[in-house]
Amino acid sequence: MSGDLARTTAGAPATSEQWKQRYGAALMNTFGPPRLVLVRGEGPYVWDADGRRYLDLLGGIAVNVLGHAHPTLTAAISAQLGTLGHVSNFFATPTQVALAERLLALSEAPDGSRVFFTNSGTEAVEGLVKIARRTGRPRILAQEGAFHGRTMGALALTHKAAYREPFEPLPGGVEFLPFGDVGALEDAMGDDVAAIVLEPIQGEAGVRPLPRGYLARARALADEYGALLAFDEVQTGIGRTGSWFAFQHPDVGAGVRPDVMTLAKGLGGGFPIGAVVGFGAAGSLLNPGQHGTTFGGNPVAAAAGLATLGVIERDGLLANVRELGARLTAALAQAPVVAEVRGTGLLLGAQLVAPAAARVAELALGAGFVVNPVTPDTVRLAPPLILTWDQVSPFVDFLTGLTPADLEDS
Numbered sequence: 001m002s003g004d005l006a007r008t009t010a011g012a013p014a015t016s017e018q019w020k021q022r023y024g025a026a027l028m029n030t031f032g033p034p035r036l037v038l039v040r041g042e043g044p045y046v047w048d049a050d051g052r053r054y055l056d057l058l059g060g061i062a063v064n065v066l067g068h069a070h071p072t073l074t075a076a077i078s079a080q081l082g083t084l085g086h087v088s089n090f091f092a093t094p095t096q097v098a099l100a101e102r103l104l105a106l107s108e109a110p111d112g113s114r115v116f117f118t119n120s121g122t123e124a125v126e127g128l129v130k131i132a133r134r135t136g137r138p139r140i141l142a143q144e145g146a147f148h149g150r151t152m153g154a155l156a157l158t159h160k161a162a163y164r165e166p167f168e169p170l171p172g173g174v175e176f177l178p179f180g181d182v183g184a185l186e187d188a189m190g191d192d193v194a195a196i197v198l199e200p201i202q203g204e205a206g207v208r209p210l211p212r213g214y215l216a217r218a219r220a221l222a223d224e225y226g227a228l229l230a231f232d233e234v235q236t237g238i239g240r241t242g243s244w245f246a247f248q249h250p251d252v253g254a255g256v257r258p259d260v261m262t263l264a265k266g267l268g269g270g271f272p273i274g275a276v277v278g279f280g281a282a283g284s285l286l287n288p289g290q291h292g293t294t295f296g297g298n299p300v301a302a303a304a305g306l307a308t309l310g311v312i313e314r315d316g317l318l319a320n321v322r323e324l325g326a327r328l329t330a331a332l333a334q335a336p337v338v339a340e341v342r343g344t345g346l347l348l349g350a351q352l353v354a355p356a357a358a359r360v361a362e363l364a365l366g367a368g369f370v371v372n373p374v375t376p377d378t379v380r381l382a383p384p385l386i387l388t389w390d391q392v393s394p395f396v397d398f399l400t401g402l403t404p405a406d407l408e409d410s
């Protein structure tokens with residue numbers, strides 16, 4: 001019965017080509033034409049409307065940390081929806097409380113730390129911006145190449161002109177500093193800086209890690225000037241690097257703790273949820289009435305978060321991320337078309353010997369692999385954390401089998 005209803009809602013089965021035409025006639029053209037029409041997933045694989053299987057090495061952009069249709073996640077979401085699906089934020093639910101406690105424990109948060117739940121990454125960054133404004137200081141220091149989201153506050157912190165300029169004027173006070181330049185940060189600091197906002201590894205800029213030592217220097221400067229240090233871990237958090245959060249990873253943050261951290265992508269294992277964590281005193285800069293949300297902290301989303309974190313821990317996925325990430329990095333670096341592999345754990349950017357990332361992604365799709373041409377010369381991998389070497393090795397064979405001549409347009 002419910003299956004019939006779902007089928008009626010979507011209409012009769014159609015080919016990928018038919019769905020693409022209907023997509024174009026029904027959805028706003030903000031993403032360009034879709035590459036695939038996907039109907040099903042299991043583990044690290046997805047299937048399109050024509051029955052073709054693909055290894056999903058993008059994972060819904062670092063979202064599907066448990067892969068697709070994970071039984072524990074599915075059961076947790078179904079059970080919560082069948083028990084209590086939504087209440088307003090006039091009321092608390094045990095799942096949201098437990099998830100907030102879990103995030104504070106995993107991030108080794110000091111006393112006074114607090115969590116605010118959202119539905120997305122950009123909303124988590126909006127929370128960060130409002131926390132920064134509550135310092136009473138006007139300036140926010142962001143990085144060139146930064147991506148923090150598409151809503152107006154987060155967009156003000158996003159560097160790419162093509163994303164920002166059609167929507168100006170944006171909220172003011174944001175300055176973009178040369179990427180990873182400690183001297184520029186030192187020069188920019190002052191008593192009027194509310195927050196330094198950093199991605200420990202810039203995802204959308206092509207998997208670009210901040211240089212070693214930058215985060216520690218930013219921490220010291222924030223302390224010296226009484227500013228907040230904020231890490232946007234929407235992409236790097238939730239086990240992606242092989243630590244729970246990138247700031248804890250010995251090769252990334254090396255334990256430099258921010259005052260504010262944003263999370264989303266992987267947190268719900270595919271269910272929409274985000275969070276902004278205020279560490280210590282930053283956890284109480286927003287007071288009653290100063291922020292809100294109807295859906296944020298929804299019990300189903302919170303149950304998804306708890307189940308996702310639970311499976312990562314139960315199945316030892318952080319260790320898998322570290323081991324598989326290292327093995328994959330070493331193997332991909334051997335490919336004749338790869339100049340360099342950047343990133344940590346299972347957030348990897350393979351920089352090609354030519355600006356042919358779109359072509360490689362197209363060839364990969366034809367061979368049954370979903371990867372992302374994140375910049376003209378870099379292919380991004382952000383696969384499920386459950387991925388195994390046996391599952392990914394056909395992709396390694398594919399990429400190492402390409403020659404520089406394959407990168408030229410045919």
Ligand SMILES: *Cc1c(COP(=O)(O)O)cnc(C)c1O
Nearest residue numbers: 120121122147148149232234235
């Ligand atoms: C994806 C991303 C965002 C925006 O998240 P949405 O859920 O798409 O709004 C913000 N910051 C970083 C670092 C991201 O990678």
